[in-house]
Amino acid sequence: MTLQQMVTEWRHHLHQYPEFGTEEFKTAAFVANKLQEFGLEVHTGIGGTGVVGILKNGTSKRSIGLRADMDALRIHEENTFCHASKHQGAMHACGHDGHTAMLLGAAYELANSKSFDGTVYFIFQPDEERGTGAKAMIADGLFTRWHMDAIYAMHNLPGIAEGQFVTRPRSLMASESSFEIVIKATGGHAAMPHMGTDPIVVGAQVVTALQTIVSRHLSAIDETAVISVTNFVTNGTVNVIPSQVTITGDTRSFTDQALHKIEKAIERVVAGQCMSAGVDYQYRFNNSFLSTINTPEETAHAIKAAESVVGAENVNGSCERFTISEDFSFMLREVKGCYVLVGNGVGECGGTALHNPLYDFNDNILTHGVGFWKVLVEQQLSA
Ligand SMILES: [Zn+2]
Ligand SMILES: [Zn+2]
Structure with missing residues (x-):
């Protein structure tokens, strides 16, 4: 043979x-x-x-x-x-x-x-x-x-x-990390948003602000990276403002330096947005693969x-x-x-x-x- x-x-x-x-x-x-x-x-x-x-x-x-x-x-x-x-x-x-x-x-x-x-x-x-x-x-x-x-x-x-x-x-090849952001707010009646804090508005701002990490905080030459939000889940319904939003996503980068910057920058963005809205959050970042x-x-x-x-x-x-x-x-x-x-x-x-x-x-x-x-x-x- x-x-x-x-x-x-x-x-x-x-x-x-x-x-x-x-x-x-x-x-x-x-x-x-x-x-x-x-x-x-x-x-x-x-x-x-x-x-x-x-x-x-x-x-x-x-x-x-x-x-x-x-x-x-x-x-x-x-x-x-x-x-x-x-x-x-x-x-x-x-x-x-x-x-x-x-x-x-x-x-x-x-x-x-x-x-x-x-x-x-x-x-x-x-x-x-x-x-x-x-x-x-x-x-x-x-x-x-x-x-x-x-x-x-x-x-x-x-x-x-x-x-x-x-x-x-x-x-x-790239690193792969996943993240989970849980925004904890005070939900309530859709007709009276002023009675609570709306985590959807905060979450939407978080998603938008996350786009600035690659474009504004990482070097276009040395720190090529991808940050993708892949899921956005709330516990609200048609006439109820939710009390919680969970945002999950995935990031890729080619150096440990970029990876560490991303991990810190996501939290900074989330903390800033949540502080301005007066809501709490939990943040988890998990490295599945290094570059x-x-x-x-x-x-x-x-x-x-x-x-x-x-x-x-x-x-x-x-x-x-x-x-x-x-x-x-x-x-x-x-x-x-x-x-x-x-x-x-x-x-x-x-x-x-x-x-x-x-x-x-x-x-x-x-x-x-x-x-x-x-x-x-x-x-x-x-x-
Ligand atoms: Zn394989
Ligand atoms: Zn495979």
């Missing part, structure tokens, strides 16, 4: 049996079994269902960590091909089945070739989608139990030509490896930033490294968007991914 056939078989198996974040029990067992079969030292149950496979060769103290994600989404798959999901309401709609299969392929290849000198850590993490998996593995000692000189991760991206690699030094920040040296290493596999003409090492988010960002705050995106294809062949019920990982790029991991290890841990 060729490498392509073998990795495709694993990918199709994983695609048929998707598991939600933190519940990747069968996926983790599948991964652990394969790694053991290849002769790696295997550690399971890291940060929940996380798996770490360790492959040593030679005498060098150098080390590298490679990460794949294993979780699926709460989406009902609409594809009808043979390897479609057999779990109702669950689907590998982000290609983590492909990422897991590619990293397994790299472990298989490197265990056989032993074409490096040092230690390779194969990291299979749970729950990337909700941003808890990387943090859980870190909290469980991922980087204190094992030293890694640098870490790398790869994600497919529809809309980029099959097998092309894109990345960039420094901020590649994904690649270190320049490791980005250069990743670009070099990608160029060796697919040719320089198929690698863009200074791509535009993306407003999507990734919890590998938390790992990159612990250890230097780089996140790369590999094209899943365009149009009918791999172009369907991530998180779409008709998405599928493109099997044609499996060997590109395996090749990238193998060459990256061989170059960074050269014998």
Whole structure:
């Protein structure tokens, strides 16, 4: 069986049996079994269902960590091909089945070739989608139990030509934070607004004033950001002024500096508006993902490896930033490294968007991914 056939078989198996974040029990067992079969030292149950496979060769103290994600989404798959999901309401709609299969392929290849000198850590993490998996593995000692000189991760991206690699030094992808503002006022009869304090008027002013944070408080060059109000709920009705308004929203930014400014600025806006109206508020800000920040040296290493596999003409090492988010960002705050995106294809062949019920990982790029991991290890841990 060729490498392509073998990795495709694993990918199709994983695609048929998707598991939600933190519940990747069968996926983790599948991964652990394969790694053991290849002769790696295997550690399971890291940060929940996380798996770490360790492959040593030679005498060098150098080390590298490679990460794949294993979780699926709460989406009902609409594809009808043979390897479609057999779990109702669950689907590998982000290609983590492909990422897991590619990293397994790299472990298989490197265990056989032993074409490096040092230690390779194969990291299979749970729950990337909700941003808890990387943090859980870190909290469980991922980087204190094992030293890694640098870490790398790869994600497919529809809309980029099959097998092309894109990345960039420094901020590649955005942070994602959610906020909730609860305005507490004194509701009352719609005919007598002067008898109370109307939280809808205050809330409307808050929504408008939030628009000034990006436009007036953040640098247009260094602090690109998005602040979106996504929900506005009251407990009023047709003839009742409500006593409460809940405003929720989502923010994206590319630097910690912008993120902290946004967190503070939202509260300042809310506090000012509420004070002027004489109402109370509660404010909650939650960082789900930090911005994904690649270190320049490791980005250069990743670009070099990608160029060796697919040719320089198929690698863009200074791509535009993306407003999507990734919890590998938390790992990159612990250890230097780089996140790369590999094209899943365009149009009918791999172009369907991530998180779409008709998405599928493109099997044609499996060997590109395996090749990238193998060459990256061989170059960074050269014998
Ligand atoms: Zn996703
Ligand atoms: Zn994903």
